[in-house]
Amino acid sequence: MVREKDICWEYADKLEGNKVRCKFCSRILNGGISRLKHHLSRLPSKGVNPCSKVRDDVTDRVRAIIAAKEEIKETPTSKKPKAPETSSPVNIPNNKGLVSLENTTHILKVLPTLTQMHPPSSDNQEDAERNIALFFFENKLDFS
Numbered sequence: 552m553v554r555e556k557d558i559c560w561e562y563a564d565k566l567e568g569n570k571v572r573c574k575f576c577s578r579i580l581n582g583g584i585s586r587l588k589h590h591l592s593r594l595p596s597k598g599v600n601p602c603s604k605v606r607d608d609v610t611d612r613v614r615a616i617i618a619a620k621e622e623i624k625e626t627p628t629s630k631k632p633k634a635p636e637t638s639s640p641v642n643i644p645n646n647k648g649l650v651s652l653e654n655t656t657h658i659l660k661v662l663p664t665l666t667q668m669h670p671p672s673s674d675n676q677e678d679a680e681r682n683i684a685l686f687f688f689e690n691k692l693d694f695s
Contacts, residue, residue, distance in 0.1 A: 559613060562605075563587050575604040588613050 563571040569583045573590060578600075580586050586599050591613040593601040687693075 557584050558616065559584055559588050559591070562591060562609060562613075573602055573605075575606075575609075576602050578602070588617055592617055 562574050563584070564574065566572055566579065570579055570581055571583060571587050572579050573587065575591075578590070580590055580599065582599075589596050589599045590602050591605050591609060593605070593610050594614065594617075595601065
């Protein structure tokens with residue numbers, strides 16, 4: 552069994568099921584070697600009481616093991632290529648609009664009175680388009 556090769560097994564006795572006994576304080580822990588590591592590290596986590604009798608060198612060693620395991624978890628392990636990050640639409644040059652005027656007919660159907668009262672100036676329209684694009688970007692919505 553692969554789990555039996557864990558370095559921390561030298562600090563515990565394996566009991567029935569998923570239970571282990573700490574060799575320093577004789578406390579029985581449910582949850583296996585993972586919870587024992589947190590017990591020996593003296594770090595308040597996972598709802599495990601810290602071991603009061605463990606040596607400092609063991610605590611340092613177990614903390615290093617936990618830190619190394621967390622670093623491995625943080626690195627992406629999926630084989631899918633990550634999509635390139637897109638920059639915020641706020642940085643779009645002023646000379647290019649986000650919505651073409653030909654595609655605004657559906658907006659006129661929804662808000663006919665507003666567009667008839669105040670024809671959009673180019674600055675207001677660009678600001679509105681940017682705000683709409685920013686809304687979609689921040690909420691991770693598909694533009695189409």
